[in-house]
Amino acid sequence: MPPAIAKLTPATLKTLALGALSLALYILLFSFEETVLQLSTGGGMGFLVPIAIAFLFSFVHGAFTGGFWDMLGLKANTRKEPKRWNK
């Protein structure tokens, strides 16, 4: 089996799926940009539109970017934290 395929672990697949979902969200946002902007400036509860979008994108895109660097081998150092932080 070629190495590239062998690396398709569940974590990698999850990251790729999150990446695809994140991309889809961006495509949707820009496909319906006028509608979204009108909703968000329409008064009433419209102010919640940008806030809800921001939360949604932060969860999906945030999880993707975390997995993305991990997939490329950029992982945090797992050293012990200084004592004062654990109190």
Place this chain on the structure above:
Amino acid sequence: MEQVANFIPLDAAGLTGLFLVGFVGGLVSGFIGSGGAFVLTPAMMSMGVPGIVAVASNMCHKFPKALVGAYKRAKYGQVDVKLGLVMGVSAEAGVLVGAQVQQNIKTAFGDVGSNLYVSAIFVITLAIVGSFVLRDAIKQYRMGPAGNDEKAGRLALWVQSINIPGTMVYFKSINAKVSVLITIPMGFATGMLAATIAVGGFIGVPSMMYVLGVPSLMASATELVIAFVMGLGGTIKFALSGYVDIRLAMIILAGSLFGIQIGAIGTTYVKPYMVKMVMGLIMVTVLFSRLFVIPVYMAQLDMIGALEHGTMVALQTASFWIMVFALVMGAGVILRALWSGMRESVSAA
């Protein structure tokens, strides 16, 4: 929809530029807890985005970015959530008062007076706090391994010794109780600065380190909680008036979430003085950027002789690019520290 007219059509070059500035800003924020906004807002305005929409959209990218960064750094045990929330709420009050002060100055002295006020606050805060942080970073670096165990300074020990019954709150980052009568003004000042120069962390992080005695890595991580609270409050305020351009905010967020992950990972490899070093370097460099524009505003207010149009444009352009340089330099120092930390880690394993 009158307000939709505030939202400009976006082109590929502008989007790419914002994505890249977002990435670099995110990288710096993930590491020192704040930063990037001082470049993002003028960058958006140079694309033709009205000032208030630029500020609002910047706020709207800030809170989800800070949320992701705080979550990541909490996993490394670096976040004092209680301290972040206590300071965040008082920072929110500071933002509201700071915005009102800005509005009053603008009404009394116009745009130029407002710009001069912002620049003066920039220069005074950055000169005092930036040079202090940078000097402390150099001192800690010279101490060698002994500098890694950050002890609370004299001021912090004194603050921790103050006991005002009924106001004491335990904070795990310092393993001590501190009166909220001390943390509230700190948060308030952070919010005031955020409302004035868009980067509250230049007061928030140093105040946590030097007034409370919070270790620097933990102070920069806790700043992300403060940024989240301030950013969310600010976004609600601007969104109620319909000023948030969610497209701009999400493009910046797209880049900044890639960056913030690297910045956060970087903190697990570097020695504590690096947070102070990066913050001090950025503050002192940004300080120089503002010095360039002060003569422009002073000339516009007739405080000094008139400047030629070409000179004013050159000074403003130089100022903007120095701010970009400050951010890129900060990111460069972080990446270099991350790289050498990773190499040391691999060779030690």
